[in-house]
Amino acid sequence: MPITGRARLAGVVGWPVAHSLSPAMHNAAFQALGLDWVYAPFAVPPERLADAVRGLAALGFVGANFTIPHKQTVMDLVDEVSPAARAIGAANTLVFGDRTTADNTDWSGFLRSLRDVGCDPAGQRCLVLGAGGAARAVVYALASVGADIVVLNRSVERSAALLADLDQLFPAARLQSLPLVALADEAAAHPYLVVNTTSLGMVPRVETSPWPSDVPIPADTTVYDLVYNPLATRFLREAKASGARAVDGLGMLVHQGAIAFETWTGVAAPTDVMYKACLAYL
């Protein structure tokens, strides 16, 4: 399908941005559906972010994704921030128009990816390892469906801050923060779901894992690693070896993109095509 003079525009803004899978994923989806759309990468340093947001709007972009290090600061540059993005403290998707709006699709993408693998955390004990930006989206998602959540992080001040921000929003969920040393007891209590939101295991530190080697991984647990580069992290390999179900982070990446795609185009995203396009680059 040729790109015409009527092509609609979207893109991703990051610093750096060369590693992003989003251009391959979105352009494959546009092509599969025969949509006259283009998705481009933009490497923008923090000091040019405001110019870039104004520039995209002036050029008639329909929307854009924002990635590290812009997910927080971009919220100060728009007319409206969704309640989810506000609560999570980060936005990854903008829609330009009379009013420019910012939303977060990481949390909803995570929930959709859980649904894909038949995982329903409502009312279930879930362990979240880490308390950074990705953890905030995961805890928001799990709390929104009424899960019973324990956040374990190296820095307890960071997990306490995360809970303080999200706790009162979801009265039906149970949220607590425990020090990392509590992991052995929590694992022995057979959690339904364990989610790694730390960067441990990601390239280049592929031999690291958030799970201590002396703590058995329960076989009746689903272990979800947000890391998708590599897909088979050491944590997931060990989880599989102990009989647990292992889920990698590519599903979340694809679904956060699919939700942005649907917001911009109004068309259901071809997630299988998007998934394959990402796999080709990993």
Ligand code: NAP
């Ligand atoms: P972040 O805000 O920098 O948070 C990093 C987290 O990792 C913190 O909890 C940090 O603990 C922990 N950590 C780092 N090094 C550690 C170590 N040596 N020992 C123990 N804990 C350590 O990063 P992020 O944005 O949340 O991203 C985290 C990961 O999620 C990355 O691998 C990213 O690629 C992935 N991610 C995936 C998706 C997806 O769609 N699949 C989406 C978003 C993010 P402290 O607080 O103690 O420093």
